[in-house]
Amino acid sequence: MLKIGLQLYTLREELEQDFEGTLRKVAELGYSGVEFYHFFGRTAEEVSALLQETGLVPLGAHRPYDAMLNDTEQEISFNLAIGNRNLIVPYLTEEQRNWEEAVKGLRIIGEKCNAQGAVLSYHNHDFEFTEQFGGRTVFDGIFEEVPAELLQVEMDTCWVYYGGYDPVEYIRKYAGRLPIIHLKDMRKREDGSAETVVLGEGEVNLAAILEAADAAGAEWAVVEQDYCSRSPLESVADSLKWIKAYANQGGKVHV
Template sequence: MLKIGLQLYTLREELEQDFEGTLRKVAELGYAGVEFYHYFDRSPAEIAALLQETGLVALGAHRPYDTLLNETEQEIRYNLEIGNSRVIVPYLTEEQRNWEHVAADFRKIGEACKAQGATLLYHNHEFEFTEKNGELTVFDSIFASVPADLLEVELDTCWAYYGGYDPVEYIRNYAGRLPVIHLKDMKKREDGSAETVVLGEGEVPLHAIIEAAAAAGVEWAVVEQDFCSRPPLESVADSMKWIQTYAAQGGKVHV
């Protein structure tokens, strides 16, 4: 059974205005965990206290590649103090995509994480599937270049789908190295670009993804909507309603 979390980037404007109040609302909506992307100048003790108050679990944190590379020990320590053991590289800019350097950096950061009881993960967008490094997709080449005990997978299933690959197949391929997936829906605009939407309102095969993730031993499915056409809190509430309906029908999610 997958536990359901929320990537807080979806609520970035709300968090800027009311960090504590927004986290309380996330808990009230039924999300079990949150994935951070920013700490909003709060100390580890302040965030840990808020998590304890709300019952939310810190399931991971997206942190900039350069920050994890240059402030490795501080980042690991901060996350462990809030109860989070997963630090996640969320994106690589075009300038950062020297794959030999990236692999070496990931090994270095991964070793530091492992030494302190934390884990490094990498989160994809679509370019890792539409671009190649040699004969492999960039996605596969990254994980082939770094040992599994130093780098785990956070598969954004929507971007894998948009990149032209079957997210179900990738979940099966990376079973055992895949503790977290991003559960996201999208539909294509007339120009072919992706519009992220509330779960169940797009074309991503969410049921098959959840079934495959549960079978692969994935722990967390993290809801994320990059951009919302209606108020973000309303959007994440509606995505949770979709999950609750799916759970009531026997879906393999814990709510």
């Protein structure tokens, strides 16, 4: 049964103003875990104490590719100290998208994570589906070139959809290598760009995604809304309400 977490990037402005208070609010809303993207200068001891106080599970952390490549030991040790084993490369800039080089870098990072009992994952956007690498989508190319023991999949299902592919099919394809999915909803603006919205207010088939993720052995479904048209805290609260309604209809999520 899927556990429900929140990618804290959604609440970046709130965290910058009040890191501790915002995490306490996330726990009060009923999220089981959090995925970090920044620690706002807090020490591992401070973060660990806050997690213990709130009961939130540190399910993962998005860390910049350059930091993961150049300061690997520091990144791993900090995250292990707060109880997080999942280190995730969240994004590659256009300058970093030499895919042969990126694959080499991910292998190096993955080996270092492996050696210390941490797990490296890669989180996609839409360009991994619209660009090619060796006659395949970049997404498939990365995960074919780097073995599963060195790199796991953190699939952002909304960006798979926006990239023109069926997220349910991709979840099935990567079953067993997919500990975390990002659950995100969107609708297309008139110019074709994506507007991220509260769960259930867009066009993504979220119920089918959750069902497929549970069947594929995923542990966490992580709510994320890149940009919110109303209060981000209100938005993540409403997204959790949608998940609870899904659970009440027999959906396999733990809330």
